[in-house]
Every structure is written in structure tokens, then in C-alpha cells.
Amino acid sequence: MATAFYSHPDCLLHEMGPGHPECPERLAAIEDQLIASRIAEAIERESAPLADLADIARVHTRAHIDFIERSAPSEGRAWIDPDTSMNPHTWRAALRAAGAAVAATDAVIDGRYENAFCSVRPPGHHAEPARAMGFCFFNNVAIAARHALEVRGLARVAIVDFDVHHGNGTEAAFAGDERVLMCSFFQHPFYPFSGADNQAPNMVNLPMSARTPGTAVREAIDLVWLPRLEAFKPEMIFISAGFDAHREDDLGNMGLVENDYSWITEQVRRVAERHARGRIVSCLEGGYNLSALGRSVVAHLRALAEI
Template identity: 45%
Template sequence: MTTAFYTHSDCLEHRTPPGHPEQVARLQYINDALSSEAFDKLDRRKAPLCNDDDILLCHPQSHLDTIFAAEPFKGSRALDADTHMSVGSVQAARRAVGANIAAVDAVLDREVQNAFVACRPPGHHAEQSTPMGFCLFGNAAIAARHAIERHGLERVAIVDFDVHHGNGTQALLWNETRALFVSSHQNPLWPGTGMAEETGGHGHIHNLPLPPHSDGRLMRATYDAQVWPVIDRYEPQLIIVSAGFDAHEADPLAQLNWSTEDFAWLTQKICGLAADHCEGRVVSTLEGGYDLSALAAATAAHVSVLMENGA
């Protein structure tokens, strides 16, 4: 068994305006970081294109129509103050969804032990009919619904450690009884959701707001007390990770002060729970992370632990 790594050059064609934090260079830095000899054993796979039916697992047809119609013929177009599309954005977004679908298939079919998806645009802020926060489609939520509806899983856990609340994943899975969603995030911070009292339609959503300027010690204590026991009791058949690296101390968009080692610790804990409950099956997908060097280092640490557990 091994770790699959999904990406595609089409995801470099989703271009945001100059100075935008969700930039092409994010993926370039990740690819460079994972090109060293230490990552030679990665099972490198091209992200496939998804079908409309894949996106429709979470979004209505009207949302697809809106996104497809919004892609400009040249330059870029702002969907809101933060979220932009360019020529090639739809193709890139289809690759991001398709890679997550393929990663779930590969892990559940026992082709690989676990997988990391490095595609953009990210996904965890996209709501049913609202693109936002750099996101067009709910990649992680779609992956979960794919595992549930097409593979027949009854318990899928999603762990979102991006510094921003995964409001889109929460909204898309609000009434999904077969998914557990756990999100740690800085509060106060955009998008302003993710309070502890937001527990979903069936008490299956767990939000852990963390104060600005806290660090990895508080994060680890919080996860030890409030996350790992919940997942342990849930006994997931698959764990999906929304892997945002913007809680890093170097990140310019937030004020949590996690270290690269904190991300490795989180990954090891997740893999340990997966080993206990679902034969080590983990699918991780890239979300945020906007200091390029910190993003590269944290991603490399994350993937290294996945590889150690996938060997």
C-alpha cells in the first residue's frame, strides 16, 4: 500500500488577480516541496475531470449553471469581493472535485492506503448555491457524499483544521445523518460562522472556535479533549481531511500560531484513528494556506506522515 497524490496542471490555469492570496504559486510551491527524493514513493496520479452528477451530490443544477455561465472569455471575473474566476476556472474546479472522487475510490477500493489531493480552487466555503471564500464547489462534502451514496458507507468523518470555519461543508452536510463534521478555526474571523452551538440537524456537527494568538498547545489540548474522543466513539469507515494550512504562525490572513510540527501531530492522530476504525483509510484535500514557504513546509510534513502510515 502507498499514498496517492492527485494534482493536475489545469489547476494552475485558475488565475486570480495580482496580489490575491489564493494564487497559482500555492500549487507550484507544493509541487516543488513534494518533488524531492523523500517523496519518490508517492503514487502520483493526474486529477480526473468530474461529471455534473458528481457536483450534483451537493449542489443544485442552478448552481452549476451559474458557475459555468460566470467563467469569462478572457481575464478574470469577480463573483464577490474574494472569489474570482478566470478562463480555465471551471476546468480546474472539475479537476478538484474529480480528484476527490477518485481519491475516495482508490482508498475504498484498497488501491492505496490514503491520498492527498493538491488541487485548486479549494472548496470548504462553497455553500449550496453560493460560491464564496475562494471556493466554487464543496470538494470535501462531495467526496463524503460520494462515499455514502455510491460506496454505501454509513459513517464518514470530516476533520477540517483550516483556520477559517468550513461553513460550506457544514451547510452542505447540515442534514446528512451519515457524516460527522468537526471544524477547528479561529474566532473571531471571517466568515463569522462556526459557533459551538451550531450542531447540525442531528447533532453531528462539532465546531471548536479557537481564540486569536493562541498556539499549538491549546490546539492539541482542545483536540485531545473534544475531537479525538468524538471520532473514536463515531467509529468512522472513512476519514476525510480538509487540510488548510493557514493556522500556521507565518500565515498573513489569521492569527493562530501553529507550527509545522503541529500539522504533523494532527495528521498522525488522524491516521491513528483511521487505523483503529477504518483500516487506515484517509483522504486529505487542500484548502487554505497563504504564506507560500509555510504552506510548502506544512504540506510536506502532512504528506510525510500520510506516507509513513501508508507504507
Template identity: 55%
Template sequence: MLGIVSHHECLGHETGALHPDAPERLQAITNRMIASGMDYVLRHYDAPRVARADLERVHDPAYVARVYEMAPGPGEPPVEIDGDTVMSPGTLRAAERAAGAGVLAVDLVMKGEMREVFCAVRPPGHHATRDRAMGFCLFNNIAVAAGHALEVHGLQRVAIVEFDVHHGNGTEDIFRNEPRVLFCSSFQHPFYPFTGHE
């Protein structure tokens, strides 16, 4: 069995026309899993909203507070954080579910309920640094999950191995001085965010 953690609120993160991180990305993953005929080996879980304590374990609490303060409410216009990163009225809920998915995935594995778990969520997270949103990312979902594994489940070592066209600069930033975390990133270089070569 493979655990799949997702939530319909992740579709509420509206980024605008022609933005690469569109709700259709998540819908395509879900549709492909159904079309594959593998549904009989999948166990679906709804991602919970992440706890502030989980966010603040890897992000500066002042940064987390700023994200919550700047989030637009229903009917309000989107807030552009930078040229790539935007918050619509549904973004904060989507980001809470995306980060919460990683926490649930860790819990499922650590409790022996699942051996492998895939999180189908958005917005993504690996560019979010300890105190800054960037590159489509508000909260660093994988860092939140790793921090949860270390501090709640007491793991002594965590390895994060990422394959992406972009370097996970945010994840590296968060764990740069954490000896219990091994971070390996395979990415195209030179390419955004132009890090990972030092």
C-alpha cells in the same frame, strides 16, 4: 506509499495580482514534495474532471448550472463573484479537476489501491455552500468526495475533520442535516467567515 492527486489545470485558475489564492501556492507544495526527497514513497495521479452528477449530489443543480454559465471563455475578462472569489478563463477547468481529485482519492482508497491520498489542488472548496460560491471556493471539493463515498461506495458514515484558519461553513451547510456525516472544524475565531460558533 502516499497517493498524490493533482493536475496542471489547477494552475490555470488566475485570481489576479496579490490575491492569496495564487498558482504559486500549488507550485510551492509540489516543489516542496520534490525537494523533500520523499518522491520514492509518492504515487502521482492526474485528477480527472468531476462529473456533473457528483457536483449535483451536494450542490443545487441550478447553482452548478450558473457556475458553468458564468465561466469566462478564453480571452474573456475574469468574472468577480464576490470580493474574494473570481473566475478566470481557466477557473472552471481547475475547479472541475479540484473536485475530481477528491472523487479519485475516495476511489483509490475504497478499491484498496492506496491507504492515504493527498489532493494538491485549487481552487479550494470548504466555503462553497449548497448554492453559493464564496471565500475563493466554487465547488465544495471535500463535500463532493464525501457524497461520492456515501452514495457510490455505500459508506454508512463519513467523518470530515478539517484544520484551517477559517471555519468550513460551506461543508457544514451542505451536511448540516445529514446524519451519516460527522463534520469537525478547528479554526480561529472570531475570523472569516464568522460562522461555526452556533
């Protein structure tokens, strides 16, 4: 079966001002590298639908959803926090990003695709059930995982988060939920300054110091993540795919390269093949050096599609 690639032009229309790192050019850089690498023809394109508010409400409070919808300006920008703002297109882009994750989940569970990557923005893993923050409005991966559990009837799902920043929103959504195993590594101490202490039993967090190279990350994954994933036997795996731990990315200070993302993805894919019928849905999170982002996504896709 093929690998699906979900995106939508609406995701390009959300922007937070000149010089903001979470910019529309991120998706354009991914598209450029897909063409340059000649793998575009090896993946199946899908258009991201708008999420239903009921999908979002499985993770976020109704008050939060109403606040985001109400905050969308008719012109200019509305600031949600010092790093995060909305323009007139943000609401629709956020619905597309969450909608892509849900649609990809359905397509993979239904057997149309073995796995899928959602090239969408805004990202999601910092969005908590009742708070937007860190460039994120709705938690795309959490929404998809909750959909798999509560709508599609899966009993166990795993979430893998390899962004340089801790996925505090995803942890807030699932801490203590025995149906979910979340495995992450992240630079620490670093924004959002969470994840290192008082971990719930279903959270497998690996705080890493600045300048940690990919070899050390691989060793930690091999020793800690993989045994927990094997024991958990997930029926589906979701990936918060942030590529800002790349050594060329100025928003972090870790030392990964494209081959590290390939290796991580291959390990996750093998777990999925053994326990989850190969079912993986991956959603773009961070990654702000445009060249490194595009190259890393291609490496990720090659490993997902085994090409």
C-alpha cells in the same frame, strides 16, 4: 499500501489577479518542497480527472452549477464575490479539483492506496450548496464524502477540517446528517463568521481565539475531537487540509507550526487505522505563506505515509 498524490496542470491555470493570495504559486511551492524534502519518490502520482456534473450535483444545486458554468468568462475575469473571481480556466480547474477528490475516494476504497492527498485548487470548504464564496466554487471534500456515502455505500464518514477559517460550506451540506461527523477548529471571530453558535449534533466545532498556539489546539483535539471520532467509528475520513493557521500565514492569526500538522494528521491516521481500514482522503484548502504551506504539506504527507 502507498499514499497517492493527486494534482493536474489545469489547477495552475485558474488565477484571480496579481497579488491574490489564492494563487497558482501555492501548488508550485508544494512541488518545490516535495523535491527539497526528498519524499517525492515515496508517494504515487495520479492525474486528477474532470468531475462528472452528477458528482457535483450530489452536494450543489443544479442552479448553482449552471451559474458557475455560465459565469466563466471567455477572457478576463468575472467576479463572483469581492474575494472570488473566475478566469477562462476556472471552470475546468474546479472540475479537476472535485474530480481529484472523487477519484481519490474510489482509489482508496478500492484498496489501491491506503490514503491520498489532493494538491488542487480552487479550494472548496466555503462553497455552500447554492453559493460560491471565499475563493471556493465547488466543495471538493463534501462532494467526495457524499460520493462515498451514496455511490460507494459507506454508512459513516468523518470530515476533519483544520483550516483557520470555518468550513461553512461543508457544515451547510451535512448539518444534521447522522451519517457524517464533522470535526473542526478555526479562528473566531473571523471570516466567514460562522460555526460558533447553534451547532447541529453532528458538528464538533472548536472556535479558537487569535494567537492560539499549537499546544492549545492539540489539547482541545485530544479532549473533544478524538473521543467523538472514536465513538462515531467512521468507515472513512476526509480532511479539509488548510494550512493557514500556521504562525507565518498572514491570512490568519493563529500559532501552529509544521509539527502541529504532523501531530493532528497522526491522530487522524490512528483513528482511521482502528475504524476505517486506514482510509483517508485529504484535500488542500487554505495556506497562503508559500514557504509555510510547502513545509506543512510535507509534514502532513510524511504523517499520512508514515515516513
